[in-house]
Amino acid sequence: MKGVVFNLLEGAVSRAFGDDMWDRLIDAAEVSGAYTSLGSYPDSDMEALVAAAGQDLELDRDQVLRWFGQNAIPLMADIYPDFFSAAPDARTFVEGINSQIHTEVRKLYPGAACPHFNMRSNSSGDLVMDYISTRRMCALAQGFVEGTAVWYGESVTFEHVTCTSHGAPHCTFAISWSSETLDKVKAA
16 A cells, blocks of 8 residues: 555544554554655555554444545645646546546556546436445545545535445445535535
């Protein structure tokens, strides 16, 4: 896993709980804690940090990953403002993950093993997204989508339809944005 993901986790933890909390997680996870954005690190380091955070905060793995995704978005917006300014709303941003964001991530961070997302609209116009990754961090993807909605001032409903943890070949999400919220945001 690329170091930039660890940097985002460190930033989210430090912003929410202070630098001392990050140091405690590093110690509890028994990892080096020295992550450069361009470096590559074992997935096991991330899993150890997530487990340490879960123990400290009394949350399960998916709750920690979801929290991380939600809280990483403002940091990503600060680091990569062009990703966010190029999209007028959360759905457009999410729909551009493969073609725009992950393409740029692979340029900036050679060797990045980004998850892949198959996207389509269902009959009611909701976004249906398949999450395909060997890392099984679908809760992180959910948190990123939810954090993106908050960043754009929108409300999102996120349904986890199928999951690899229940034997499915990949995770599938149904995602909808509330038009009432969008109308209120546009009127403001």
